[in-house]
Amino acid sequence: MKVRALASLSGPTGRHTAGDEFVVDAKVGDELIARGVAVEVGSEPEPAVEEPAPKSVKARAATKE
Template sequence: MKVRALASISGPMGRKVAGDEFVVSAGDAQSLIDRKLVEPVVVEPTPAATTEKPAKAKASAEE
């Protein structure tokens, strides 16, 4: 789960300062959230790749 540090913290995930975003397990994230040390980061889904194929250039008749 992606979280954002609300304070300077240090632990198995390394040293983080307020504003740092990092990924931890769901259990660790919940523990940190409960202690008000981090907040969850809402991850917006990336737009799906379009299925349209680019137009092909037509070959010149003057070859």
């Protein structure tokens, strides 16, 4: 599980400051989240990406050969 530290942490996962992202096993990640010192990365809604509108296609007039 990938988490982002909300506060400075030090322990079995290493030393992390607020904003650091790191990988832990699910049990440790759940404990950090329950304590309110980390959030799961990817659990936040991602900003919407606006896709450009498709270009209109103009029909070609049939030509006589």
